[in-house]
Amino acid sequence: MTSFEPSVEDLVLVAGATGGVGQLVVGKLLEKGFKVRVLTRNAAKAKEMFNNRVEIAVGDIRQPNTLPAATQNVTYIICSTGTTAFPSSRWDFDEPPNLIEWATIFLNPKSSSAKAKNSPADIDAKGVSNLVTAAPLNLKRFVFVSSCGILRKDKFPFSILNGFGVLDAKQKGEEAIISSGLPYTIIRPGRLIDGPYTSYDLNTLLKAKTGGQSGVVLGTGDTLSGDASRIDVAAACVESIVNPTTSGKIFEIVNQGTRPPVIEWERLFSQIGSGD
Template sequence: MALSLSARLPSCSSSVFEKAHKLTTQPPILPFPSNLAACGCTLLPASMGVARRRRQVVGAVEEQHNQTSVLAPKQSPSYSSSKLVLVIGASGGVGQLVVASLLSRNIKTRLLLRDPSKAISLFGLQDENTLEVREGDTRNQNDLDPTIFDGVTHIICCTGTTAFPSKRWDGDNTPERVDWEGIRNLVLALPPTLERLVLVSSIGVTKYNVLPWRAGRLTDGPYTSYDLNTLLKATAGKRRAVILSQGDKLVGEVSRLVVAEACIQALDLECTKRKIYEINSVEGDGPGSDPEKWRELFESAETN
């Protein structure tokens, strides 16, 4: 499976739809807010069985018992506590793993959920100083109150729905409403103080007139309705090696754990700022949660 990571927000006033139309089937509409000029957006269009047409970024891989796991106590460094990461789409397959990995790193996290009650069933009772939960729906611009972004330094967006008609479309949960209008509303609401935005999308969406256009498949999970302890034990089996590329060329599969770790690594790596990457995971040893190995992977993708 492939995953595309883009860390780019234009340094000049541009159109959010001019930048996003390659990732969706919708035309440009609104201007890109100028308050994003200094913000680095990392976009990780992941290869997913459900063609998620939106900007997003990738996730959490940790080595434990010779497998990739969300939590790896033996190699977890002392992570900075200065971040406040807002995770949107935290109840989804990738989002759950992103949150679990952030909590395992002692990074303060805030969730934006349509149904806040899901937070307890997914992540258990957490100290409010560690995990905050806000109610909101990116499909409704009025839900994106400025207070949601108070103190937020980084955002990881993992929202999405199925690309083709399914029961998941019930309740106005279509790609146009979720992956197009929702992302537009989010971008327009972002504060100028934001340091990095990571958005996860699907590979292949820029190749709407080139075969093969169908996005790849996400493996592992989703772990819906599992508690935090279960998420922290999730493993990617043998698919720990990571392949990164640019230009929407990859075709294949990607582990949700790998996507989650890529998202978290992209928060800090300067080389991923204002970039788009695709990502696959294959059998073999991967970078785990080693920032230097991830940096080498991202930089190598740019030179290939």
């Protein structure tokens, strides 16, 4: 078991804090005694959600000028921002598409994102790159929630998932982090399950749950597939910043097998390779 104690100057910025994984990340950080600042587009929502237990910085990762105030004096950044893989209202279309426009979008994915202001290209690629640029040079770690399938975009089911470019965009986000020179950990989860239910995918509609029964499996090199509990993904983000062995590492995470009484993160992390 790790005996990490946050130091008084440690301050963690969580981008995507109001999302499913992000809320759980904030909860775990507070449990471990970290000071937390959340980056949000909606201060009122964050205030209600976190009950005055966190600092709130209003910002949007698409707007670089909103980020320096949010990243000032932070020692860690955990980024779990995202939008839907397929067009939805979260893509922030200039005008809500009508029926014919929706049909065109689905028949011609490449043309659609031009009309959207919050597509995967806007957030997962450009937005993440903006956040990297705004990070303090002495940052101790940038943890990024990416996705399984980055290196298997031409293989089913990832070829379908990448129909509107979400995996291309996540890969560009990863590349911006790696080439920045900042210490990083990149986490590639499988299909997210377990609440809080904030996104619009099939698992969310079905409210799929592990029931806390499945073990945690980590892998290197984009080979795993399957479901990943948001609870365990959030734990992996927080455990990564307290475990130095995860610095400079990229790993996948899914839930498989029988859950042991305690998830031994240090042992799991010791088994991951350097991977790409």
